[in-house]
Amino acid sequence: MTTWTTASRISTAGVHLDGDLSLPEHPAGLVLFAHGSGSSRHSPRNRAVAEALNRHRLATLLVDLLTADEERVDLHTADLRFDVGLLADRLIGIIDWLREEPETAALPIGLFGASTGAAAALVAAADRPGQVHAVVSRGGRPDLAGPALIQVAAPTLLIVGERDPRVLELNEQARNTMRAAAELRIIPAATHLFEEPGTLEQVAEQAARWFGDHLAAPAARR
Known part of the structure; x- marks a missing residue:
């Protein structure tokens, strides 16, 4: 199966962000990635997951949620990477951008978030319940989504490492708090x-199944 990857320049929330959009043939949906603390669209872990999703006929968009200037500042302060509200606002703008682009307008959207990016993804899902049909969190901090956590309507998969006890505890609390279907x-x-x-491959397989199950449903109902 052929996948085409193009560089994208996205205007959202008053800034211009760089992204890589990958479209396989006849995609069943699109997954927007929200990277974690201090990471970017070049994250080897997120790229490995995105490539696995592409093989399952899912389009992917990896985006730098901070501008180059902001990344330089954040490298020294580490403030912006934990600004969940800022990151979520930009994700929401990207979701709206995807709805305007001819290649992606009809594709059901899922969000894949890692670390603090998972909190931003959950806030964005709560804000765009009609657009976001599934969420997957990898080693995420859903607790940082605050009150938006109980407003999320999209089915949510929380993936955590066995040897990550503090994050595992926070994810268990989040699962028990959420009103949406959460596993x-x-x-x-x-x-x-x-x-x-082999652990990241398991993450990718779990994510592909989750998105495959939940992103196909909205299209089937139209």
């Missing part, structure tokens, strides 16, 4: 970054 999956022997052999 917690624990990857055996994995730590926070899923660097152990």
Whole structure:
């Protein structure tokens, strides 16, 4: 199966953000990635997951949620990467942009968030319930979504490493708080970054199944 990747320049929330849009043949949906603390669209972990999703006929969009100037500042202060409201506002703008682009306008959207990016993804899902049909969190901090957590309507999969006890506890609390359908999956022997052999592949497979199940449903109902 052929996948085409193009560089995108996205105007949202008063800034211009760089992204990489990958479109396989006849995509069943599109997954927008929200990277974690101090990361970018070049994250090797998110790219590995995105490539796996592409093989499952899911389009992907990896975006830098901070501008180049902001990234330089954040490198020294680490403030912006934890500004969930800022990141969520930009994700919401990107969702709106996807709805305006001819290639992606008809595709049901899912969000894949890592670390603090997962909180931003959940806030965006709560703000755009008619557009976001599924969420997957990898080693995420759903607790940072605040009151938006109970407003999320999209089915949500929380993936956590077995050897990431604090994040596992926070995700268990989030699952029990959410009103939407939410499942917690624990990857055996994995730590926070899923660097152990085979663990990231398990994340990608779980995510592909979740998006495959939940992104196909809206299209089928039209």
